[in-house]
Amino acid sequence: MRQRAGKHGHFTGASMVAKSMTRRAALAVLQAGGIGMLAAACGPRGESGAGGASPAAKPVTIEYLYQADNLWEKDKLVLEAFKPKAPYITVTPVPAGGNRLEKLKSTLASGTPPDSAWLNIIDVPGMVEDGAVMPADQWLARDWKAMDGDDIYAGAWEAVSWKGKRYGTPLEANPFLPVFRPDLFDADGVPYLTTLAEQGRWNWDAVIDVARRLTKRGPDGKIQQFGIRLRTDPYSLFHWIWNNGGDVWNADRTQCLLSQPAAVEAIQLMQDLHVKYRAAPIENEARDLSGTSFADMRAGNIAYEWQYSGGGSLMGGVVSFPFLVAPEPKGKAARIQPHMNGSGNVVLRGARQPEAAWEWIKFFAGKEADVIMMQTGRTPPRRKSGEAYYAKEVKYPPNTKVLTEMLHTARMTPAVPAWNEFQNALNKELAPVWRGERAPKEALDDVVRQINPLLSAK
Numbered sequence: 215m216r217q218r219a220g221k222h223g224h225f226t227g228a229s230m231v232a233k234s235m236t237r238r239a240a241l242a243v244l245q246a247g248g249i250g251m252l253a254a255a256c257g258p259r260g261e262s263g264a265g266g267a268s269p270a271a272k273p274v275t276i277e278y279l280y281q282a283d284n285l286w287e288k289d290k291l292v293l294e295a296f297k298p299k300a301p302y303i304t305v306t307p308v309p310a311g312g313n314r315l316e317k318l319k320s321t322l323a324s325g326t327p328p329d330s331a332w333l334n335i336i337d338v339p340g341m342v343e344d345g346a347v348m349p350a351d352q353w354l355a356r357d358w359k360a361m362d363g364d365d366i367y368a369g370a371w372e373a374v375s376w377k378g379k380r381y382g383t384p385l386e387a388n389p390f391l392p393v394f395r396p397d398l399f400d401a402d403g404v405p406y407l408t409t410l411a412e413q414g415r416w417n418w419d420a421v422i423d424v425a426r427r428l429t430k431r432g433p434d435g436k437i438q439q440f441g442i443r444l445r446t447d448p449y450s451l452f453h454w455i456w457n458n459g460g461d462v463w464n465a466d467r468t469q470c471l472l473s474q475p476a477a478v479e480a481i482q483l484m485q486d487l488h489v490k491y492r493a494a495p496i497e498n499e500a501r502d503l504s505g506t507s508f509a510d511m512r513a514g515n516i517a518y519e520w521q522y523s524g525g526g527s528l529m530g531g532v533v534s535f536p537f538l539v540a541p542e543p544k545g546k547a548a549r550i551q552p553h554m555n556g557s558g559n560v561v562l563r564g565a566r567q568p569e570a571a572w573e574w575i576k577f578f579a580g581k582e583a584d585v586i587m588m589q590t591g592r593t594p595p596r597r598k599s600g601e602a603y604y605a606k607e608v609k610y611p612p613n614t615k616v617l618t619e620m621l622h623t624a625r626m627t628p629a630v631p632a633w634n635e636f637q638n639a640l641n642k643e644l645a646p647v648w649r650g651e652r653a654p655k656e657a658l659d660d661v662v663r664q665i666n667p668l669l670s671a672k
Contacts, residue, residue: 373556
């Protein structure tokens with residue numbers, strides 16, 4: 215049955231929850247949130263691990279380099295929940311500063327690293343290759359059952375994995391999926407993306423058709439509303455390429471495959487939406503048209519786009535218009551492959567208290583922390599057991615089932631040690647493609663020529 219925009223109203227999501235939630239309220243939610251094991255005491259080596267420690271355990275202090283100052287305002291609620299479970303461990307938060315990764319590398323070089331740290335998925339391969347991160351396999355083998363490691367989505371573990379080994383615990387696992395405005399679809403009688411998916415008609419032809427139908431021009435011929443917006447950063451290209459039957463790397467990530475036909479065709483589709491169909495804003499057109507500081511759906515003149523976590527953390531409680539999410543559309547590939555991006559927490563080589571650091575990052579990936587992360591709008595559930603709570607209590611996006619179903623099959627960003635070089639080359643070579651000034655094949659050939667020597671070197 216088709217949904218109507220009027221049923222959704224003004225959605226309240228992550229931002230509003232985070233603004234209104236106090237530390238005490240968040241912890242109270244944990245105790246009454248419907249996941250019974252959260253308030254229960256863990257046995258030895260349980261979810262909190264240290265919760266089963268002897269009262270006579272020697273007090274230790276560890277340092278944790280967090281992601282960003284504004285996000286620590288949310289994440290410190292996890293620390294508040296950890297304290298009574300591991301009273302002998304004092305976690306000292308280390309500010310990220312202006313350049314978190316450079317700060318971390320500096321402490322490693324000086325032999326004074328923090329015990330634990332947050333790492334973006336794109337940082338993990340390089341940091342592992344540099345010998346900066348301790349493998350987590352021994353800890354995971356010991357604690358896997360007690361921490362219910364199988365409850366964490368398989369794709370989320372890839373955020374802390376490199377060459378088949380795990381190096382920490384997942385912190386973020388954010389699906390990248392279509393977000394659309396039902397009010398704009400209703401105004402022009404265009405079927406919802408969810409309706410098309412239910413009917414088996416949500417494919418790349420429909421992506422183009424819907425985008426063209428919802429692109430509006432005024433009497434002067436100038437665009438007033440864009441049907442679609444496409445993110446063009448490297449993260450956002452993967453799902454197009456995968457669903458066209460291609461890939462970005464070979465199996466061991468020592469060769470870039472972007473010059474192969476499937477990848478070129480996928481980038482050609484994106485260029486066509488920008489240039490041939492003029493259905494997607496080029497560079498800052500949406501921002502300039504709206505007179506706002508936003509180039510995405512928050513500008514108010516875009517009907518749909520792909521966003522991480524279904525727009526919840528970006529638009530929930532912020533925008534005045536309704537929004538819903540849809541599954542990934544069907545491309546040429548036999549199997550639909552959604553994309554997710556992520557990050558994790560690791561124990562660093564040189565840690566003074568590696569065991570205590572492990573207990574801390576293990577707790578951060580646990581069920582109790584999962585609820586806190588959902589409540590503050592930090593992440594969708596990272597665990598299957600959190601799905602019911604997410605749907606009942608958080609409700610961003612409103613049709614959360616689409617997002618949680620995607621978490622079961624989404625593929626994590628496949629990072630490489632040469633990610634920064636890859637990102638810089640891709641941005642530079644593809645910039646004229648999005649303006650219609652260069653052929654995708656030519657640009658992608660140049661990217662491959664620049665990146666392949668770096669992949670084999672690293």
